[in-house]
Amino acid sequence: MEEAEAEEQQRFSHRQRLKAAVHYTVGCLCQEVALDKQVQFSKQTIAAISEVTFRQCENFAKDLEMFARHAKRSTVTTEDVKLLARRSNSLLKYITEKNEEIAQLNLERKAKKKRKPEDENRDFMELDADVVGSDS
Template sequence: MEETEAEEQRQFSHRQRLKAAVHYTVGCLCNEVALDKQVQFNKQTVAAIAEVTFRQCENFAKDLEMFARHAKRSTVTTEDVKLLARRSNSLLKYITEKNEEIAQLNLERKAKKKRKPEDESSHSGEPDAEVVDSES
């Protein structure tokens, strides 16, 4: 019983810290907009925007979990995120572009890793397997 209460308290504390972080970030964004557009946001407005943002993030997380589960996966993928963003063309385009950039960077890193052992073996005159063995 005490373990359950301790876990609930831990989850509540974690949730409160997340909410505070969202509130802080929303406040910073509102300050930027206020400076840029010469408008003011009162504290209640910032708090309301933060609360709506937090609830929307919770909904997004639940939807992403359900998309992955529907696909019989335990991991959320970028395809799930694209599905979530499907109603916003600009957001979907942004996510797709960023995903392609990340995929390209990953391919370049893999290519560099493959070339590195080849370069080392060509300098030493040893086969790749021996180079790998000597590095470990």
């Protein structure tokens, strides 16, 4: 019983920290917009935007989990995220572009890793040839 209460308290504490982080980030974004557009945001407005943002993120997380589960997977993929963003063309385009950039970087890293052993072998062979050539 005490374990369950401790776990619940930990979940509550984690949720509160997440909410605080969202509130802080929304506050920072509102400050930037306020400076750029020369408008003011009340504390109540920032709090309301923060709450809506947090709830929307919870809904997104649940939807992503359902998409993965529907596909009989336990891992959320970028395809799930694209499906979630399908109603916002600009967001979908941004996610797709970022996904392609990441995929390209991963390919380049893999290619470098494959080349590295070959380069080391070639360097060793050249060094070996130099040593054999100087012995003659």
